[in-house]
Amino acid sequence: MANSKLKEALDSGKFVVTAEAGPLKGTSVTELEEIAHTLKGKVNALNVTDQQSSVMRLGSLAVCHLLIDWGIEPIFQMTCRDRNRIALQSDLLSAEVLGIKNCLALTGDLPSLGDHVQARPVYDLDSVSLLGVIKRLNEGFDMMGNELKGKTTLFPGAVVSPGADTEAAFEMQIMKMEKKIQNGAQFFQTQAVFEPAVFEKFMKRVAQFKVPVLVGVIPLKSAGMARFMNKNVAGVSVPDPLIEQITKAKDKTAAGIEICGNLIKELKGMCQGVHIMAIGWEKKVPDIMAVAGLS
Amino acid sequence: MIVAERKKLEQITESIKDFKSLLVLGCGTCVSVCMAGGEKEVALLASELRMKNKLDGKDVNIGEATIERQCDKEFIQPIIEKAKSYDAVLSMACGAGVQLAAEVLEPQRVLPALNTRFIGVALGEGAWTEKCRACGNCILGEYGGICPMTVCAKSLVNGPCGGSKNGKCEASQEKDCCWVLIYNRLKKQDRLDAMKRVSPYKDYGAQQHPGKVVSEFNQKATAEAKHG
Numbered sequence: 001m002a003n004s005k006l007k008e009a010l011d012s013g014k015f016v017v018t019a020e021a022g023p024l025k026g027t028s029v030t031e032l033e034e035i036a037h038t039l040k041g042k043v044n045a046l047n048v049t050d051q052q053s054s055v056m057r058l059g060s061l062a063v064c065h066l067l068i069d070w071g072i073e074p075i076f077q078m079t080c081r082d083r084n085r086i087a088l089q090s091d092l093l094s095a096e097v098l099g100i101k102n103c104l105a106l107t108g109d110l111p112s113l114g115d116h117v118q119a120r121p122v123y124d125l126d127s128v129s130l131l132g133v134i135k136r137l138n139e140g141f142d143m144m145g146n147e148l149k150g151k152t153t154l155f156p157g158a159v160v161s162p163g164a165d166t167e168a169a170f171e172m173q174i175m176k177m178e179k180k181i182q183n184g185a186q187f188f189q190t191q192a193v194f195e196p197a198v199f200e201k202f203m204k205r206v207a208q209f210k211v212p213v214l215v216g217v218i219p220l221k222s223a224g225m226a227r228f229m230n231k232n233v234a235g236v237s238v239p240d241p242l243i244e245q246i247t248k249a250k251d252k253t254a255a256g257i258e259i260c261g262n263l264i265k266e267l268k269g270m271c272q273g274v275h276i277m278a279i280g281w282e283k284k285v286p287d288i289m290a291v292a293g294l295s
Numbered sequence: 296m297i298v299a300e301r302k303k304l305e306q307i308t309e310s311i312k313d314f315k316s317l318l319v320l321g322c323g324t325c326v327s328v329c330m331a332g333g334e335k336e337v338a339l340l341a342s343e344l345r346m347k348n349k350l351d352g353k354d355v356n357i358g359e360a361t362i363e364r365q366c367d368k369e370f371i372q373p374i375i376e377k378a379k380s381y382d383a384v385l386s387m388a389c390g391a392g393v394q395l396a397a398e399v400l401e402p403q404r405v406l407p408a409l410n411t412r413f414i415g416v417a418l419g420e421g422a423w424t425e426k427c428r429a430c431g432n433c434i435l436g437e438y439g440g441i442c443p444m445t446v447c448a449k450s451l452v453n454g455p456c457g458g459s460k461n462g463k464c465e466a467s468q469e470k471d472c473c474w475v476l477i478y479n480r481l482k483k484q485d486r487l488d489a490m491k492r493v494s495p496y497k498d499y500g501a502q503q504h505p506g507k508v509v510s511e512f513n514q515k516a517t518a519e520a521k522h523g
Contacts, residue, residue: 081449085496107456110448110466121449128453129496143496161457168478169459172490176454179493191457234460 004101004155005073006045010187010212016273017294018075018189018214019285020047023058029066035282036070042286042295045073045102047189047275051082054114061091065098075157076100079108084124085133085143092137096152104157104189105130105180128179131156135184156184160213161191161235162202174205181211189275191235192218194242196266203270212272219260219281219288223247257284261291268292296325296416297389298423299332299409301340307385308347310406314355314382319344319408320374320396321361322388329423332387332409334361340387340408356381365392371399379403431501437489439480444497446473452494 009016021035039046046067050060064074076095083091095103105127111119125133133143140151158180164170177188193199193215206213218236220226223246226238242259249255264274274292276285289295301307311317319341327333341359348355358381362370365388378384383404386393390411397405413425428445434452435442444450448466455474458465462475481487 107449107451109458112466123449123451124497124499126449126451126453127456128493132493159457165460166462166475168462168475168482169455169472171487172454172474172478175491178491179453182493234458234465 002101003153006075006102007155007186009044010272013272015268015294016045016212016214017043017289018045018047018273018275019043019282020049020275020277021063021282022049022052023060023063025055025057027058029058029063032063032066033070036067036072038283039285040071042289043072043276044273045075047075047077047104050077050079050106050108051114052109054081054109054111054116054119056114056116061094061098061100064095064100068099073102074100075102075104077104077106078130079106080123080125080127080130081108081111082119082122084122088125088130089133089137089142092134092152092154093148096137096150096154101153102155102157103134104159105134105185106159127158128176128183131158131180131183131185138184155186157187157189158185159190160188160206162193162215163191163195163198163235163237165235165237177206178209181209185211187212187214187272189214190216192216192229192233192277193267194236194238194263196263196270198237199267200270214273214275215264215267215271216275216277217260217263217267218277218279219256219284220246221256221279221281222252253284256281257287258291260288264288264292264294268294296328296414297391297411298329298413298415298425299326299389299411301331301336301387301409302407304343304347307340307408308344311344311383311385314404316356316358316381316383317344318358318360318378318381318384320365320378320384320386320388321359322365322386322392323361323363324366326387326389326392326409327361329417330421332389337361337387340385365389365396368395368399371396375400429506430499431506432498434494437492437494438477439484439486439489441473441477441480443473443477446476448473450497452497454490 019039021032048060048063051057060077064076067074107127111121134154134156136143137152140148160177161173164173223243226243229236230238246255278285319337321334321337322332337359341357344357360374364370378400385408386396386405387408393405393407414427415423415425418424425445430444443452448464449456455472459472462472464470464472481489
């Protein structure tokens, strides 16, 4: 089977762009098809979230398969929240036969944050052990050492949070990143970064690992959104001048795109790619890229 | 110890509404210490029920008794006769005690007055927190004596998730992030390197329910009885 084009792009040393799309609650895929159409040929790959924020939605696996049909390479996000190790491995095999090449291993938000608060959280594996499982499946064995008839060829990735707020949290992010690499992670996408200095400090620490890092960015839509993230989202810190800038802007959309594009411009020399989490603004990703000089 | 809390009075009264006489049966061990189902709580619940019945114009005979342990047959046996003189038993033991009482008193109805919450420790007066989920495969030695299976909301064994904020847990800003606690403890022990090891896959093999432990002493006694 053909290799991951994302891997090829990273191997070639090109600056890589990924974006992210979330399936809806229900069976409608019109919006996703429009996003795919808009981003096709512009981004290297598109993440498909897995029941994001623990809200029950259409599955990532099926949507990843649709993206291939629509001509865009998917990154299959897989959390450990909803499936035990048997289901996780089985879905990884399914991903392979559906032509999916990239998999991003995540822990997953707690069900209590979503819309099915009485659900039983699984977490049979965690993101580190899930990566180890992908490595084994790629070698032709399940996690118990049983031989597979037909192995996977998945390109495994993981996430890391550069803006951890305390010494303990930062050190543990680095330690866990190392464990993820040890278990086979070949690329990282980060939590959203708003402060280049914070990211620079992080990259200085992790450059030695020689694993490509795609810096995460989120376009600001309003001051309210920035304040909400500062209060509620771990590892995200939007500095006051940016909040002020978006507050003062007459055209918030234009300002949001501008701020995000300029941020990418500042960050792109420090890492191997950018991961744009547009959160509803997926179709504006090309505009953000244009500001960043990435088109 | 096992920590439990009493069900709401409305839930209890709904479950016992068909009975003309009722024995409120306390347990003198864990639930007594955590102030949920000991002698004092039996007296309190019994008087609440009597008052409620009086207000509702119902004539129900409410009796009270507390035994040392409801999870041990020998302590239930002495009250069999007394219990059988009532229509039903309202047990204020943990779930294990309720079940053993129901078994010993069969076919009498035994109903639970408590919700059994967890194995935990006292935080201070009147507050408890979960510390052990009886996973059957203790790994405390590797994590500075703090259990990631229990104290981490996701039972992660390889470090914190991305939801840890200001040293607090994604589940609630009231709860400490287990991994920050582990980090700080290991740092004090000068053992931070222990955190860098990739943990083996979690073993849920010992969590087949219902769990069973048979001591060597019991095995020997059973074998001897069998062979005369």
